[in-house]
Structures are given as C-alpha cells and as structure tokens.
Amino acid sequence: MCGDEFLDFVENILLEIRINMHFQQDGAPPHNSRAVSDYLNQIFPNKWIGTHGPIRWTPRSPDSTPMDYFLWGYLKDKVYQTSLTDLxxxxxxxxxxxxxxxxxxxxxxxxxxxLHRAQYCLE
Known part of the structure; x- marks a missing residue:
C-alpha cells in the first residue's frame, strides 16, 4: 500500500477511532527510512510503534506467533542442554x-x- 492509498484508508476510519488509534510498523529495513518515519509522524503524531518510532519496538520482534515468541527459544534451550557432537x-x-x-x-x-501482548498494545 503506497502513501496515498494508506492515507485514503486512514481517512475512512471513524474520527473517534482514529483519535485513540496507534499504528504498529513492522521491522522491515525499507520501512525504517527517514521518509517513512516522517510520514508516520505526520499521520500518527507520537502514536506509532516501530523500530525508530516514538513508541519503540525492536526490529523483528517476536510479536505475533508462538513460533516467534516461544518455540524457537524453547527448542534451543532443550536441544543445547548438553554439547552436541555432530550435525x-x-x-x-x-x-x-x-x-x-x-x-x-x-x-x-x-x-x-x-493477552500479554494485547495488553501492552493497549497501554
């Protein structure tokens, strides 16, 4: 979605929702450019979440699936409990x-x- 399409999308959201709305930016490197940050600051002043946003979110943060925020760390802990000998x-x-x-x-x-992540977003 390009800038104009995004702006049209946002403008069609009810004002009472937009007033309290936050935008969460993903951590993709092209989305962290100065132009994107400036644009989000204009549309969502101090109300966007991102790598370099006013509300910080770490790049490639584990934010949506159990595979991201649980499984990989869990498996790593289990698999590397003792030293490995080979592949x-x-x-x-x-x-x-x-x-x-x-x-x-x-x-x-x-x-x-x-629930924890939803509560964090609400805060």
Whole structure:
C-alpha cells in the first residue's frame, strides 16, 4: 500500500477511532527510512510503534506467533542442554523435541502471550 492509498484508508476510519488509534510498523529495513518515519509522524503524531518510532519496538520482534515468541527459544534451550557432537545429532534432537512438544503447553503459552501482548498494545 503506497502513501496515498494508506492515507485514503486512514481517512475512512471513524474520527473517534482514529483519535485513540496507534499504528504498529513492522521491522522491515525499507520501512525504517527517514521518509517513512516522517510520514508516520505526520499521520500518527507520537502514536506509532516501530523500530525508530516514538513508541519503540525492536526490529523483528517476536510479536505475533508462538513460533516467534516461544518455540524457537524453547527448542534451543532443550536441544543445547548438553554439547552436541555432530550435525546428525543436532537434527535428531530437534526432531525428538518437536515430537515431544505438549499441545497443552503451546495452547497455554499462546493464550498467555497473546493477552500479554494485547495488553501492552493497549497501554
């Protein structure tokens, strides 16, 4: 969506919603240019979340899926509990840990983290 399309989109949002609305920018490098920051500052003054925004958000932050904010760190902790001897052992450990994942654990992490992140956005 280019600048004009985005502006048209924003202008069609009810004013009472826009007044309280924040915009979250993703961490893609082209989206962190001065031109993009200036544009967002104009449209959402002090009310946008991004890598270099008034509300800081780390680049490539783990913000939406359990794979991002939980699974990779969990697997890494499990797989590297003891030293590895070779690539084959690494592959086997990753496979074994994936097979051993508890669905209930993933559900609880997903719900807890989603609520936490939604609360953070509201704040």
């Amino acid at each position: 084959e052992e690494l592959k086997n450990r990753i496979g074994n840990e994936c097979e051993a994942l508890n669905v209930q654990l993933l559900r609880s992490v997903t719900i807890r983290e989603l």
